[in-house]
Amino acid sequence: MALTRMGVPALGIDITPLAVELTRRAGGLALRRCVFEPLPGTGRWAEALLVDGNIGIGGDPAVLLRRLRELVRSGGAVITELSPPGAQSGVHTVRLRQAGRTGDWFTWATVSIDDIASLAGRSGFPTVERWHAAGRWFASLS
Secondary structure (H helix, E strand, C coil), rough: CCCHHCCCCCEEEECCCHHHHHHHHCCCCCCCCCCCCCCCCCCEEEEEEEECCCCHHHCCCCHHHHHHHHEEEEEEEEEEEHHHHCCCCEECCCCCCCCCCCCCCEEEECEEEEHHEEEEECCCCCEEEEEEEEEEEEEEEC
């Protein structure tokens, strides 16, 4: 929402209807779509954001990053939040539980800040800038 308030074009995508609804209620633009399906503006976005562990979407970060390479324009970047130094990168089978409800199992991945440079290079992003802010680890891939 902060980007929208600053006048920066932003589009949220999620496969979860509630996430899309909450974004819209807060004044943001969001579509119920999968990142691996056709999306508006493909090849024209300046940046793509993967925060709160979303580099794990689909369980294969290399596939996700290659898809984001298609979505951002030449010279564009992917900003991603990562696991801290020393954390193990890997693929996991997980499910969510909340308020007594348990969801289906799905594949999710985690990527440590230690492993992002090699992953980014293999995925079409030769330049990696890393930083730490407010107890969280981030990288810009371009």
